[in-house]
Structures are given as C-alpha cells and as structure tokens.
Amino acid sequence: AQSVTQLDSQVPVFEEAPVELRCNYSSSVSVYLFWYVQYPNQGLQLLLKYLSGSTLVKGINGFEAEFNKSQTSFHLRKPSVHISDTAEYFCAVRPFGNEKLTFGTGTRLTIIP
C-alpha cells in the first residue's frame, strides 16, 4: 500500500516570495509522483509529474519539484508566487503496474498581497 504525507495543511506566503510545499510518501514498490492543483470550485489540474530520468522536473505556472528517493520526498517549489497561485495543492503517487492515484491531504496555499 502507499501513503502520502503533506506536512503542512496551510501555507501563507507573501506575494513574490518563494514557496516550498512538502510531500513525503511511503511505498513498498516504486512509484510515479504527481502534483495537482485545485482552484476554488474547480477540478484537479496536473502541475507536474515524475516518471523517470532527471529528478528535477518542471511544470506549468513556474512550479518545479525534486524527487529524492533516499528521503522519499517530492517537494514542490516556486521562486516567486503570485496571487493567482492561491489554491489547494495535492501530492499524489501511483505505483508501477497500477493505475489508481493515492493523494495526500492537500496543502492550502494562500498568497498575501
């Protein structure tokens, strides 16, 4: 079985400041890793994914994440946030050979003007 831990349920950040949203996972098998964003009253949109290769992956809207296998982490970062980044962010894993996503409990990112 897999589990995903997002340590911070809420993260307030000043506009134009950097942000890091933390994600750790547990799995007995290798997994693919994903970050999704959910804007208010909307569905989930893929920000980025790690399947293989370079451990630093870049996504949409200036976000990037680094896969660290030894620490079983996949933290999401952005060097300078904007008001429009206010949303809920979900880290998710999918084990090799399986299709279903297991999500973390989400981190609500609030941008302070």
Place this chain on the structure above:
Amino acid sequence: AAGVIQSPRHLIKEKRETATLKCYPIPRHDTVYWYQQGPGQDPQFLISFYEKMQSDKGSIPDRFSAQQFSDYHSELNMSSLELGDSALYFCASTLPGGRERNEQFFGPGTRLTVL
C-alpha cells in the same frame, strides 16, 4: 481542447434516494476513473474502467455501482444515499496505451449534497 465532461455539476438528493452521475471522457480516451472527495479531504479512488470492463476497484460502497458504455462514457449509480455520501465526485480519463504512465485528466466534478 476538449476536456472531461461531468453532469450534473450539482445535485441535491434526500437520504435513501438514488443518484446517477455521468462522465464523458476526452475523445480517444478509453479509460475512466472515479474519485470521491469529501469536505476538506483528499480525493479517494473509487473505481476504474478500461475498454468497458472494470479494471480496478477502491473504497467504493456496495450501494454504488458503475459501468462504462460503448461510447466510453461512464455512469456512477448511487443508491440508498446517506448523509456521508455528500462529496465532490471526480471523473478522470486517460489515453490508451501505457495507462499507468499517462496523465489522468480530471473533470470539474459533480457536487452531491445529501439532505
């Protein structure tokens, strides 16, 4: 670009009633997934279909059933509704081939409220 369509977007039902949620995947997508997101919670996988056959099953109550039709759209049928069924129900679809590596494209969700 075409997206996943879900209908209705909002649904209000009373306890013990039934509900049917519909999902229309992106054209050429042959795999459909259903997720349930309770208030303030993370999405939980319910069930998936590939080429009209159930491919995986998660924490779906026995009161719920689902199927995928020949045009690849899917319906989630929920009976004997309970207050705890109030949630946002997402449908996602994937391109054929290499499903585990492909992105799941999510629809906007159906918000079900059980009174």
